[in-house]
Amino acid sequence: MSATETLRDSYGRPVTNLRISLTSRCNLSCIYCHAEGEKNPATEMSTDEIIAIMNVAAKFGIRSIKFTGGEPLIRPDILDIIRAVPVGIESSVTTNGILLADMAYDLKTAGLRRVNVSLDSLNPETYKRITGCDCLNNVLAGIDAALRAGLTPVKLNMVILSGINDNEIDDFLDYVRDNRNLVLQLIELMHFKDCDYHGDLKGVEAMLASRSSGILTRRMHHRKKYCLDGAEVEVVRPLHNTEFCAYCNRLRVTSDGKLKPCLLRTDNHLSIRGTKGAELESLFRKAVEQREPFFK
Numbered sequence: 001m002s003a004t005e006t007l008r009d010s011y012g013r014p015v016t017n018l019r020i021s022l023t024s025r026c027n028l029s030c031i032y033c034h035a036e037g038e039k040n041p042a043t044e045m046s047t048d049e050i051i052a053i054m055n056v057a058a059k060f061g062i063r064s065i066k067f068t069g070g071e072p073l074i075r076p077d078i079l080d081i082i083r084a085v086p087v088g089i090e091s092s093v094t095t096n097g098i099l100l101a102d103m104a105y106d107l108k109t110a111g112l113r114r115v116n117v118s119l120d121s122l123n124p125e126t127y128k129r130i131t132g133c134d135c136l137n138n139v140l141a142g143i144d145a146a147l148r149a150g151l152t153p154v155k156l157n158m159v160i161l162s163g164i165n166d167n168e169i170d171d172f173l174d175y176v177r178d179n180r181n182l183v184l185q186l187i188e189l190m191h192f193k194d195c196d197y198h199g200d201l202k203g204v205e206a207m208l209a210s211r212s213s214g215i216l217t218r219r220m221h222h223r224k225k226y227c228l229d230g231a232e233v234e235v236v237r238p239l240h241n242t243e244f245c246a247y248c249n250r251l252r253v254t255s256d257g258k259l260k261p262c263l264l265r266t267d268n269h270l271s272i273r274g275t276k277g278a279e280l281e282s283l284f285r286k287a288v289e290q291r292e293p294f295f296k
Ligand SMILES: Nc1nc2c(ncn2[C@@H]2O[C@H](COP(=O)(O)OP(=O)(O)OP(=O)(O)O)[C@@H](O)[C@H]2O)c(=O)[nH]1
Pocket: 066, 068, 092, 094, 116, 155, 157, 185, 187, 190, 236, 238, 248, 250, 263
């Protein structure tokens, strides 16, 4: 095998991003939580298992690694994991921000490039209703600490919940306005559980488009990015979106050590538990071969 070799699936989609779920545990209990689709997590991967898969990813031309959960910052070895990210790979974390205020500086020093922070409301009562925790201020302090530490851009992930927080979009636009290091991501809720809060973001996109001075298309997922009056807003609308899947560049690893070719499928996972070297590499190739767009 050459030093780096970018793998493509049979639809010609290159795989350049690895999303590693470090745990399915979380210190919040959001009403819509899908924990990246893992419902019955067994034991979590060890530090060494995570490092082994990152090293294989580097050989296969993975350019960025996203650590997710559950809540990834509750892992006691999180700094060791970040320190072990192979040279040349950009790392980021998606976190609920509860522990970020105390950890931001150490995360940056360990080599983390940036963070996405899940924040669905700027109203303390609504935040508590959604997450079960009266801790909005911890998250806001975490965002400030991440900005100060240079974990930027800090992306705020706001999942739009119909009838709960869909009246707060303007408050969020005000919050990110004029801070070039803050990006707002408006996310369409996915139906993992029976959940009555799903709302189509088509209307929101039309509103953003009408108020925007510029609209860009990100290569990744072909997501639209709107620039309006000092605020940068990205819209994540994965459902029934063939374009989103056509430009998907991701492979996932579940916290219990399975390669997962698509977020929305549970029937094609490949366990990497107990494997290393050539065997692990061959499973990585196989997982890429098994990738196919969920919405075609
Ligand atoms: N269908 C689908 N949805 C995804 C995928 N990746 C992320 N999402 C959605 O995007 C939301 C935000 O994900 P994040 O973990 O913050 O990362 P991201 O925005 O995808 O990545 P960056 O912009 O590179 O930071 C998730 O909650 C999902 O709803 C994917 O591969 N497929």
